Amino acid sequence: MTTRTESSSDTAALLGPLTPELYRIVGRRVETGDVVTLSLEPPGGRTSSAFSHGQFNMITAFGVGEVAISISSAPGAPGPIEHSVRDVGAVTHALCVAPIGATVGVRGPFGTNWGIDDLEDGADVVVVAGGIGLAPLRGAVRDLIDRMRAGRGEVFVVVGARSPEQILFAEDIEEWRRSGAHVIVTVDVGAPGWEGPVGVVTSLLAGAPFDPVRSVALTCGPEIMMRFAARALADRGVDPLRIRVSLERNMQCAIGLCGHCQLGPLLVCRDGPIVPFGGMADRLFMERQR
Amino acid sequence: MDVGDGAVIDRGGLDALIAGLRSTGFRTMGPVARNGAIVLGEVARSGGLPLGWRDRQEPGRYRLEQNQGPELFHWAVGPASWKSEFFSPEEVLWRTPTSDGHVTLAEPDEPARPIAIIGARPCEVTALGVLDRVLMGGKVPDNRYAARRADAFLLVVECGTPAGTCFCTSMGTGPSAGTGYDLALTELVEVEHRFYAQVGSATGAEVLAGVPHRPVTTDDRSARQAVLARAEAQMGHSLDTEGLPGLLARNLEHPRWQEVAERCLSCGNCTLVCPTCFCSDIKDVSDIAGAVERQRRWASCFDLEHSYLHGGPVRPTTASRYRQWLTHKLSTWWDQFGESGCVGCGRCIAWCPVGIDLTEEAAAIRATDGAVAAGEGRIS
Numbered sequence A: 001m002t003t004r005t006e007s008s009s010d011t012a013a014l015l016g017p018l019t020p021e022l023y024r025i026v027g028r029r030v031e032t033g034d035v036v037t038l039s040l041e042p043p044g045g046r047t048s049s050a051f052s053h054g055q056f057n058m059i060t061a062f063g064v065g066e067v068a069i070s071i072s073s074a075p076g077a078p079g080p081i082e083h084s085v086r087d088v089g090a091v092t093h094a095l096c097v098a099p100i101g102a103t104v105g106v107r108g109p110f111g112t113n114w115g116i117d118d119l120e121d122g123a124d125v126v127v128v129a130g131g132i133g134l135a136p137l138r139g140a141v142r143d144l145i146d147r148m149r150a151g152r153g154e155v156f157v158v159v160g161a162r163s164p165e166q167i168l169f170a171e172d173i174e175e176w177r178r179s180g181a182h183v184i185v186t187v188d189v190g191a192p193g194w195e196g197p198v199g200v201v202t203s204l205l206a207g208a209p210f211d212p213v214r215s216v217a218l219t220c221g222p223e224i225m226m227r228f229a230a231r232a233l234a235d236r237g238v239d240p241l242r243i244r245v246s247l248e249r250n251m252q253c254a255i256g257l258c259g260h261c262q263l264g265p266l267l268v269c270r271d272g273p274i275v276p277f278g279g280m281a282d283r284l285f286m287e288r289q290r
Numbered sequence B: 001m002d003v004g005d006g007a008v009i010d011r012g013g014l015d016a017l018i019a020g021l022r023s024t025g026f027r028t029m030g031p032v033a034r035n036g037a038i039v040l041g042e043v044a045r046s047g048g049l050p051l052g053w054r055d056r057q058e059p060g061r062y063r064l065e066q067n068q069g070p071e072l073f074h075w076a077v078g079p080a081s082w083k084s085e086f087f088s089p090e091e092v093l094w095r096t097p098t099s100d101g102h103v104t105l106a107e108p109d110e111p112a113r114p115i116a117i118i119g120a121r122p123c124e125v126t127a128l129g130v131l132d133r134v135l136m137g138g139k140v141p142d143n144r145y146a147a148r149r150a151d152a153f154l155l156v157v158e159c160g161t162p163a164g165t166c167f168c169t170s171m172g173t174g175p176s177a178g179t180g181y182d183l184a185l186t187e188l189v190e191v192e193h194r195f196y197a198q199v200g201s202a203t204g205a206e207v208l209a210g211v212p213h214r215p216v217t218t219d220d221r222s223a224r225q226a227v228l229a230r231a232e233a234q235m236g237h238s239l240d241t242e243g244l245p246g247l248l249a250r251n252l253e254h255p256r257w258q259e260v261a262e263r264c265l266s267c268g269n270c271t272l273v274c275p276t277c278f279c280s281d282i283k284d285v286s287d288i289a290g291a292v293e294r295q296r297r298w299a300s301c302f303d304l305e306h307s308y309l310h311g312g313p314v315r316p317t318t319a320s321r322y323r324q325w326l327t328h329k330l331s332t333w334w335d336q337f338g339e340s341g342c343v344g345c346g347r348c349i350a351w352c353p354v355g356i357d358l359t360e361e362a363a364a365i366r367a368t369d370g371a372v373a374a375g376e377g378r379i380s
Helices: A088-096 A131-149 A170-177 A199-207 A224-238 A276-284 B011-023 B122-135 B145-149 B201-209 B218-234 B244-249 B256-261 B268-271 B316-335 B358-367
Strands: A004-007 A023-031 A035-041 A056-061 A065-070 A081-086 A101-108 A122-132 A155-161 A182-187 A215-220 A243-246 A272-277 B006-009 B027-034 B037-042 B054-060 B061-066 B091-095 B104-107 B115-120 B153-157 B183-186 B195-200 B282-285 B290-297
Touching: A004 B201, A056 A155, A065 A081, A065 A101, A065 B282, A081 A088, A081 A131, A088 A276, A101 B244, A122 A131, A122 A182, A122 B218, A131 A155, A131 A170, A131 A215, A131 B104, A155 A170, A155 A199, A170 A182, A170 B115, A170 B244, A170 B290, A182 A199, A215 B256, A224 A276, A224 B037, A243 A276, A243 B183, A272 A276, A272 B201, B006 B011, B011 B027, B011 B115, B011 B195, B037 B061, B037 B195, B037 B268, B061 B122, B115 B122, B122 B145, B122 B153, B122 B316, B153 B201, B195 B201, B244 B316, B244 B358, B316 B358
Parallel strands: A122 A155, A122 A215, A155 A182, A215 A243, B027 B115, B115 B153, B153 B183
Antiparallel strands: A004 B104, A023 A035, A023 A101, A035 A081, A056 A065, A056 A101, A243 A272, B006 B195, B027 B037, B054 B061, B091 B104, B091 B290, B183 B195, B282 B290
């Protein structure tokens, strides 16, 4: 029998790819009514696995199950690795209510990334996020703002939420604004005191002051939102090959073995989740029930 | 003896071969006739093989018959494929053996004895190669599968009596053995009961050299050719593979998907008997004392839960699930792994309780290429 305990990682190389590493919850922040950000650290002073913007980990709530959760902190950022979890099922619920000090399992990181390390100088970046879709973009926006400060390209962020109290990472959004990023937040349904726009993100893309020809777009959110946002961006003149979307399918192994995340020609865990809109997601978005 | 060399052995030689493999630590598994079907079981001597049995297979129908002949391999394929020996129908990935407040994860040990397969079919050897590309050809291989495969000995028996549901000639996977085996046998019964043996690996050469054998004669060669030619002529089914991946990819809204969905029970039998279907569920099971086991089980794309996302399944209709199964086997497998996911064994045809025949479904779409369903017939 080969074992893994919290105090030892000596046997790591001998264990299979479906056995998680053990991490500890060292921080817990309630973001909105149903989203909690967990800060995770491997015990014993070990460092977390290196990851790229937009990748995800498989997180285990022991005794309940394992789910794919995107990493919401930035690669290379000091401190623990963060995952923002929306309470939508048994495992995400267990994670959302897990206390500081609890042990969780972590496998990863998995999947393709936003590719922002390879952007050419002068390219502007348009980020379009809906709901929890902002989580895998949060670290990217942080690093895109550093890039903007270095004079390498502007950052436009369009965020959609169901209502003002459901706006994720409100403090970060303020910070992004102060740093000079162009940020628009819209809600589906307003509330007393809300003075921002009400409506879907796509309606705001038409008027946003970015130069489409120089732009790269990164979008994550409900599939229907991405479909319309990507089309609106393409209509504005953004090259469809430079529009990147993050796909979602049932994921169980995350290493291309279990077959659940198939989407036509893709195994989303292996070939995605981030794929170009042009020549790939544009077609897949039209093939429903696939 | 080298790879590519041949020799002839008799039934005594086959017994010596099985005994030799067992004495060197192999668990010898082969086809056995049990409960009215050819299934997989431990085979200690050639007499344990399906002596004198032959199968009759048609869409939705499988029967075994005794014909009193001397043949051990006078049948095509049974419902069980060799997939299960390497990719377990259910297994424990890890468990937490203690619940003292600290999490300890323990992976179960692998059985120490490697497997020797006595009598896989050429289509099944191809299927194992297809599974190899899926389960150990990517960036992160399935370590358990890879270990079981690495240690295995594979004896393939060329096909002399294909079933009514077979179409390996269409898929280029039989009736003769291709590659990926240690030893290939062809059963010859005319004049004397014997096996034409061909060496496929260094291990195969060693095993064959260790049993009584004689050189191959011209008669043996022509007898083997006659067996294979007869098998090709008797092939029960065919599938036109010309441009097939593209044909299916451009017919995702063909009315045939709805038509077949009216017959399909969404039972998943086809995926369970398929030698290349690799989907699995990963589930955690806990006991009342707090111990947790993570289990992996074969899954089927016909299960509603297979495509579940928060909010519901992506493929809620039988039409969308049948379309997923067929297009994956014959079309998107090429995109994902660069080859066909179907080897032409015909199991899914015989074991479908309502006799749905994938070759017929593909042909129906080809016959009306470009037809688009309207209204309720549309999937999207």
